[in-house]
Amino acid sequence: MKGTLLIQLILLLGAGMMLVLFIRRWDAAHxxxxxxxxxxxxxVANVFAVLRPGDVTWVAHQLGVGRGTDLVLYLxxxxxxxxxxxxxxxxRSLEKKVTDLARTVALRDAELxxxxxxxxxxxxxxxx
Amino acid sequence: xxxxxxxxxxxxxxxxxxxxIPVYNEEQVIADVVEQALKVFPNIVCVNDGSSDNSAERxxxxxxHLVRHPVNLGQGAALQTGLxxxxxxxxxxxxxxxxxxxxxxxxxxxxxVALLREDAADVVLGSRFIEQSDQVPLLKRIVLRTAATISxxxxxxKLTDSHNGxxxxxxxxxxxxxxxxxxxxxxxxxxxxxxxxxxRVAEIPVDILYTEYSRAKGQSLLNGVNILFxxxxxxxxxx
Numbered sequence: 522m523k524g525t526l527l528i529q530l531i532l533l534l535g536a537g538m539m540l541v542l543f544i545r546r547w548d549a550a551h552x553x554x555x556x557x558x559x560x561x562x563x564x565v566a567n568v569f570a571v572l573r574p575g576d577v578t579w580v581a582h583q584l585g586v587g588r589g590t591d592l593v594l595y596l597x598x599x600x601x602x603x604x605x606x607x608x609x610x611x612x613r614s615l616e617k618k619v620t621d622l623a624r625t626v627a628l629r630d631a632e633l634x635x636x637x638x639x640x641x642x643x644x645x646x647x648x649x
Numbered sequence: 650x651x652x653x654x655x656x657x658x659x660x661x662x663x664x665x666x667x668x669x670i671p672v673y674n675e676e677q678v679i680a681d682v683v684e685q686a687l688k689v690f691p692n693i694v695c696v697n698d699g700s701s702d703n704s705a706e707r708x709x710x711x712x713x714h715l716v717r718h719p720v721n722l723g724q725g726a727a728l729q730t731g732l733x734x735x736x737x738x739x740x741x742x743x744x745x746x747x748x749x750x751x752x753x754x755x756x757x758x759x760x761x762v763a764l765l766r767e768d769a770a771d772v773v774l775g776s777r778f779i780e781q782s783d784q785v786p787l788l789k790r791i792v793l794r795t796a797a798t799i800s801x802x803x804x805x806x807k808l809t810d811s812h813n814g815x816x817x818x819x820x821x822x823x824x825x826x827x828x829x830x831x832x833x834x835x836x837x838x839x840x841x842x843x844x845x846x847x848x849r850v851a852e853i854p855v856d857i858l859y860t861e862y863s864r865a866k867g868q869s870l871l872n873g874v875n876i877l878f879x880x881x882x883x884x885x886x887x888x
Contacts, residue, residue, distance in 0.1 A: 624730045
């Protein structure tokens with residue numbers, strides 16, 4: 522009974538952490554460090570689970586989960602959502618960079634083009 | 650004694666006004682739309698958002714300024730680029746965003762600028778719903794009404810139409826605006842920025858010409874799902 526609460530607590534904590542990461546600034550260096558630590562722990566846990574499946578079941582029992590497989594599944598769900606979120610944020614950030622780059626190029630290009638075409642508005646400095 | 654400027658002249662002089670037109674695959678109509686608008690507004694900047702047709706060539710044939718996105722980025726990005734360009738032009742004081750498909754009218758744009766000139770507001774938005782406008786198709790009317798009603802920011806500003814492309818901004822408002830939503834969610838984003846700012850926002854009725862062309866090019870209702878998704882993620886704080 523107490524164990525069931527424990528696994529629920531862990532999974533909810535995982536979800537909460539993701540929400541915090543989502544809301545806070547993403548590219549901060551310490552966030553990146555935490556992501557790396559989490560990844561490292563994830564890999565070690567994987568190796569451990571492969572070598573000693575019995576121990577995983579023991580851990581699962583301690584946490585109130587019936588089987589080791591179930592525990593692995595739960596943690597996998599958290600991990601996958603984390604990766605999905607991370608990828609989404611990375612795409613958003615990339616999209617912003619591409620936009621800034623394209624805008625700078627477009628504005629510089631346009632200045633020359635329109636000065637030649639329309640003659641007016643010389644000496645315009647573009648800042649975005 | 651210096652000559653007293655005649656009021657009538659001042660009203661019709663739009664050298665301090667820039668029309669910003671985002672263009673994506675509008676080769677059929679863009680030249681006509683620009684020529685028509687140039688009769689009233691001498692300063693027009695068209696942002697060709699990586700069109701795959703000959704929109705850019707059509708614009709080159711007119712007297713409008715052309716800015717070319719090297720790749721397609723979306724209407725929101727094109728608007729921001731156009732505003733940045735117009736802001737960097739000497740003497741630019743008022744900015745009007747205008748659709749490329751010919752559904753907006755220069756009369757309405759003039760009304761927006763007149764309000765900005767009187768300093769009655771920093772931002773003037775066009776609305777299709779203030780007066781009973783029968784020319785909006787029924788289904789579209791329902792969807793747009795719903796969008797304006799469920800958007801918390803639109804309600805706070807008491808807006809009746811959050812997705813109209815005809816907007817007027819003075820210099821202060823235009824330089825504050827930072828559109829980050831590249832796609833169609835920028836309309837809601839703009840309303841959000843306005844609601845959080847201390848800018849004075851007004852809404853006036855405008856007429857929209859729903860031609861066969863603009864109907865065919867208009868946003869599909871399904872796109873509303875995309876907009877809701879983008880906005881909900883953004884309002885969770887994803888920056």
